[in-house]
Amino acid sequence: MTLKAIIFDMDGVLVDSEGFWAKAELDVFSSYGVQITDELAAQTKYMTTQEVTEFWYDKFPWENLNVSSVEQEVVSRVIEMIHSEDCAMDGIKEFIKTIKDKEYKVGLATNAPLRVADAVLEKLQIRDYFDAVHSSEFEKQGKPHPAVYLTSAKKLGVEPKHCIAIEDSYSGLKAAKEAGMKTVVFTNDNETLDFEIADFKILNFKEALLPVL
Template sequence: MSDNTTVNAVIFDMDGLLLDSETLAMDALVISGRELGYDMPDDFCQAMIGMPADRCREMVVETYGEDFPLKAFFDGQETALHRLVEEGALTTKKGVEKLLDLLDQHQIPRAIATSSSRYRTDRHLEKAGLGGRFNAIVSRDDVSQGKPHAEPYLTAAKALGVEPERCLALEDSYNGIRAAHAAGIRVIMVPDLLPPTDEMRELTFDIVDSLEDVAKWLAPRLSAN
């Protein structure tokens, strides 16, 4: 897809891209680990960003051993995250409303491709006031292989009825960018907790500071649709 190609659909990651939720998820991991008597360093928690839940479980076992109380840990994280969200800590990222309004104006279909569960996805979108603003949602529960595999993005493009090369993906995580690229979808990185790397610069079409920048880039490419 060249720079001049119009965009017929947009596929969003959710955590760290639409929602300022990655920091909350990390905080919840630390809280749950502390309650079980384990130290969860920030860099270890950060390494799980963008990973499917099954891979996160593998990483914990690899780091803390087979005797680690895995179920209690992730149940505790879910409880802590739920509490943080209920306390009003979940917010949208800069530029979300502006970008979605632009897509509404041009009647551009959009989907979410996320590594979160369907329950968490639906609940967090509703809490953030974004429920009903997407034509399709592909959660980790809806695919057999999560990011960095291409399946989440291919499934989202199919659900929108748009060829992958006519879509634009928006991501903040390394695995999400790898997944979109593997699906043949042009991807823009909007960094959250993970900084751009040489690999990400190679795989992405562009790296921008916020979704406001994405809206500015998209506007002239939607008017011809």
């Protein structure tokens, strides 16, 4: 392949923020009478924020507030934690700068709402490195559907076959694969994490360069 663009997932790749989502959802949904269990929460792990909120509303419908308002409470809570906690993945800023210095295009494709992506890019001070930022909230379906990746490639002006996606989940890898891209699984130094669907693996951003660069 002729690589022209690298597209990053956000949660679990740019920032170690998945615990923020779990805490925010627990705090907000519980306040409206939702009885969250580990078993049910596991079913929501890779959903969009809207899908997660609708999931809990269907099981424990609350009164007086619509689903969108409660969803935005969760999003606001996550953004608060992004701003207040040290959540950047080690070496991520330098890794992206290296890619930009080699004149590849850089994109972000996330299931999270755009305002969370904005908060992350601001926190890490990496907005200027990104040529396109896209969220599944503007698609009919989130990952594992490929739409967010297909639109990201279009925004970058690069055909999917010339893109590589960096993901930390099977759901995200599947989305990128179905979009026609090569994939890298980022494990954050978890030696046991390995997805056969991925073309390459990166343990961390401090010691690794993309194998295809």
